[in-house]
Amino acid sequence: MNTIAALLTLSSLLLLGSSRLRMTIKMVAFQGFLLGLLPLTGKVEHLSMAIVLSVCSITLKGILLPWMLARAMDKSGTKREIEPFISFGATMLMGIALLVVSGWIVAKLQNTQQLASPVCLTTGFFLVFSGLLLLITRRKAITQTIGFLVLENGVFATGLSLGSEFSVFVELGILLDVFVGIFLMGIMLFHIDKEFDHIDADRFNELSDLDLAHFDSEDISE
Amino acid sequence: MTNPWIIIIFPVITGIISLFLNSERWRKIILVVVAFTHLFCTIKICSGDSSLIESTWIGVDHLTRLFLMIVSLLFTGSSIYSMAYLDNHPHLNGPALIGPKVLGNSNAVFVACMQFFLAAMSLAVLSMNFGLQWIGIEATTLASTPLIYFHRSRRSLEAAWKYLILCSVGIALALMGVFFLAMAMTSHVQLFTSAGMVLFAGYLKVEWLKVAFIFFLVGYGTKMGLAPMHNWLPDAHSEAPSPVSAMLSGALLNCAFLGILRIYQVCAAIPAMTTFASDLLILLGLLSLAASGIFILHQPDYKRMLAYSSVEHMGILATGVGLGGAAIAGAMLHAIAHSLIKASLFLLSGNILCAYSSKRIEDVKGLLKVLPATGILWLAGFLAITGAPPFATFISEFAILRVALQTKSWATAIMFLLFLLLVFIGMLTIFSQMTLGKHSEAGEHKDAKESLLQLVTPAVFLSFALILGCYLPDFIRNTIDGAALLLGGRVL
Numbered sequence: 013m014n015t016i017a018a019l020l021t022l023s024s025l026l027l028l029g030s031s032r033l034r035m036t037i038k039m040v041a042f043q044g045f046l047l048g049l050l051p052l053t054g055k056v057e058h059l060s061m062a063i064v065l066s067v068c069s070i071t072l073k074g075i076l077l078p079w080m081l082a083r084a085m086d087k088s089g090t091k092r093e094i095e096p097f098i099s100f101g102a103t104m105l106m107g108i109a110l111l112v113v114s115g116w117i118v119a120k121l122q123n124t125q126q127l128a129s130p131v132c133l134t135t136g137f138f139l140v141f142s143g144l145l146l147l148i149t150r151r152k153a154i155t156q157t158i159g160f161l162v163l164e165n166g167v168f169a170t171g172l173s174l175g176s177e178f179s180v181f182v183e184l185g186i187l188l189d190v191f192v193g194i195f196l197m198g199i200m201l202f203h204i205d206k207e208f209d210h211i212d213a214d215r216f217n218e219l220s221d222l223d224l225a226h227f228d229s230e231d232i233s234e
Numbered sequence: 235m236t237n238p239w240i241i242i243i244f245p246v247i248t249g250i251i252s253l254f255l256n257s258e259r260w261r262k263i264i265l266v267v268v269a270f271t272h273l274f275c276t277i278k279i280c281s282g283d284s285s286l287i288e289s290t291w292i293g294v295d296h297l298t299r300l301f302l303m304i305v306s307l308l309f310t311g312s313s314i315y316s317m318a319y320l321d322n323h324p325h326l327n328g329p330a331l332i333g334p335k336v337l338g339n340s341n342a343v344f345v346a347c348m349q350f351f352l353a354a355m356s357l358a359v360l361s362m363n364f365g366l367q368w369i370g371i372e373a374t375t376l377a378s379t380p381l382i383y384f385h386r387s388r389r390s391l392e393a394a395w396k397y398l399i400l401c402s403v404g405i406a407l408a409l410m411g412v413f414f415l416a417m418a419m420t421s422h423v424q425l426f427t428s429a430g431m432v433l434f435a436g437y438l439k440v441e442w443l444k445v446a447f448i449f450f451l452v453g454y455g456t457k458m459g460l461a462p463m464h465n466w467l468p469d470a471h472s473e474a475p476s477p478v479s480a481m482l483s484g485a486l487l488n489c490a491f492l493g494i495l496r497i498y499q500v501c502a503a504i505p506a507m508t509t510f511a512s513d514l515l516i517l518l519g520l521l522s523l524a525a526s527g528i529f530i531l532h533q534p535d536y537k538r539m540l541a542y543s544s545v546e547h548m549g550i551l552a553t554g555v556g557l558g559g560a561a562i563a564g565a566m567l568h569a570i571a572h573s574l575i576k577a578s579l580f581l582l583s584g585n586i587l588c589a590y591s592s593k594r595i596e597d598v599k600g601l602l603k604v605l606p607a608t609g610i611l612w613l614a615g616f617l618a619i620t621g622a623p624p625f626a627t628f629i630s631e632f633a634i635l636r637v638a639l640q641t642k643s644w645a646t647a648i649m650f651l652l653f654l655l656l657v658f659i660g661m662l663t664i665f666s667q668m669t670l671g672k673h674s675e676a677g678e679h680k681d682a683k684e685s686l687l688q689l690v691t692p693a694v695f696l697s698f699a700l701i702l703g704c705y706l707p708d709f710i711r712n713t714i715d716g717a718a719l720l721l722g723g724r725v726l
Contacts, residue, residue: 171413182365
């Protein structure tokens with residue numbers, strides 16, 4: 013379990029620092045695969061349920077969603093993230109800082125409660141934080157989608173490491189919701205690409221109540 | 235006893251069927267039939283006894299009854315309105331799915347997604363289990379996103395993207411809250427439902443409950459449109475087709491509110507948690523009131539104005555529940571009244587948009603002359619939404635304010651009044667400009683016509699709001715009081 017947690021942490025650090033979209037999609041696929049293995053490693057009460065969950069999770073998060081994102085990327089012809097609001101190196105450093113913060117939170121929590129797997133919980137928090145970081149700092153709609161997926165992975169890992177046992181139907185329902193959500197985002201990526209000729213979400217400024225100068229952000233195209 | 239699962243599964247099935255239907259007419263018939271069937275089943279369920287309260291998954295208690303009635307009524311009204319709306323906005327006809335190929339066919343997708351949306355909201359309201367409720371609320375986001383993108387314009391795309399991303403992130407945080415809430419349970423607590431946790435409230439771990447409440451509040455608060463997280467709301471509500479805006483504002487926000495109420499119900503059972511939860515609710519409520527008051531003042535767009543007014547009313551609901559006591563019952567009444575009134579206002583704004591083909595307030599003048607019936611209802615709606623005396627909103631806002639004064643929370647009371655006044659001033663200028671202003675080019679909108687289908691829903695809803703203000707029937711009073719008691723409040 014701890015090995016998987018460590019790999020998850022590493023992969024999201026790489027995600028934060030990488031500018032190539034194909035690389036990030038591969039990393040997310042890797043994460044989905046690892047997350048699928050996670051339910052099998054802890055103390056397993058209902059083996060068949062755990063296997064169903066893990067198979068579903070690997071198919072959806074490890075194969076289907078990354079494949080769809082890759083297709084969206086190919087269609088729109090974007091290969092790399094344009095210079096984000098905060099540079100890649102800096103986001104990676106922030107990521108490390110967030111890792112320390114998550115470790116600190118978990119250490120605090122351990123004072124009040126015996127945790128099943130502190131390492132895994134740290135990873136869960138870290139994934140949530142780095143998902144949020146990706147959502148905030150990146151401009152492309154596709155990277156925001158990836159950020160959401162990382163965030164969702166983090167929530168999943170947190171839930172597993174807390175050992176809060178849900179019924180398998182609830183888990184599958186959650187998984188289905190997340191899948192449909194990302195699927196919708198994927199469809200919208202196509203439309204955004206068609207309508208705006210780019211998938212930079214930060215240039216969404218037709219709807220705003222604050223007339224923050226509609227500054228023409230320099231046209232950076234691939 | 236009708237099985238509540240029916241009203242969740244039935245719309246899903248008919249929704250899938252309407253995806254494949256070729257005929258526009260049949261799709262509309264299905265929509266209305268589903269709406270009335272849902273309403274009928276809802277009345278059956280709500281009038282039955284609450285024997286399902288012990289259930290693990292879904293059940294019916296007073297809170298469920300209240301919100302389920304709102305959802306069902308609003309859907310029926312919107313679907314009647316949609317009949318006329320779809321005629322005025324002809325999109326592609328024909329089935330949305332032919333074999334494996336998905337056509338971007340707006341009308342079929344619209345009708346189908348409306349039904350999925352209804353199913354998701356019913357699930358969110360009926361579910362007792364916290365995990366199941368999360369699934370329902372997330373499903374409402376997913377079902378309504380294609381509806382917001384109905385017009386296929388850049389603006390609606392932007393609104394739909396913001397809506398999907400912000401709400402999904404918010405709801406993902408709420409899922410963290412659900413996990414933390416599960417941690418708060420000890421082996422004594424059998425059921426992961428609010429009723430089950432209230433029963434064994436003494437055995438819950440307060441620290442975890444606190445963390446869970448914060449995550450619930452931020453997560454579902456995003457969906458509900460509470461102030462610092464309300465960014466998506468004006469965009470989505472103003473860009474969506476009017477019947478959808480009515481559903482979003484009147485029904486969906488309430489579903490998210492119910493998500494917060496469920497955990498509040500648990501908090502209210504533990505004295506140490508009650509003040510903590512209440513203070514947070516009041517804080518966010520007042521922030522929402524402030525934000526809407528500021529943004530409504532010089533709002534150039536009347537649908538956005540209505541959207542900000544929704545933020546305001548969600549703020550009133552949160553403040554009311556936070557104040558506790560009889561204010562909770564006031565907030566419950568307010569939820570009903572706000573849903574009815576805001577839905578009719580959004581539907582009327584659809585009529586105006588049809589006639590003037592502009593959402594800008596300065597383009598709309600002389601509404602009383604151009605669209606007489608809509609104009610009169612629009613003015614009545616203005617009085618109702620700002621809480622003028624004969625309407626139910628007056629009673630509910632007054633009840634909340636009275637509790638604020640009784641408990642000597644002066645700061646809350648003063649800010650509450652101040653922001654309500656601010657919103658009133660903002661809306662007064664906007665509504666008077668739209669209805670009374672002289673219409674310069676009278677000939678331009680000669681073709682503007684109002685069909686009965688477009689007027690009947692707003693008229694009926696507004697008269698409901700008026701009647702509730704004068705006389706509260708026993709079954710509604712009982713439901714409101716029951717809901718307030720569940721949340722640790724007092725009767726109205």
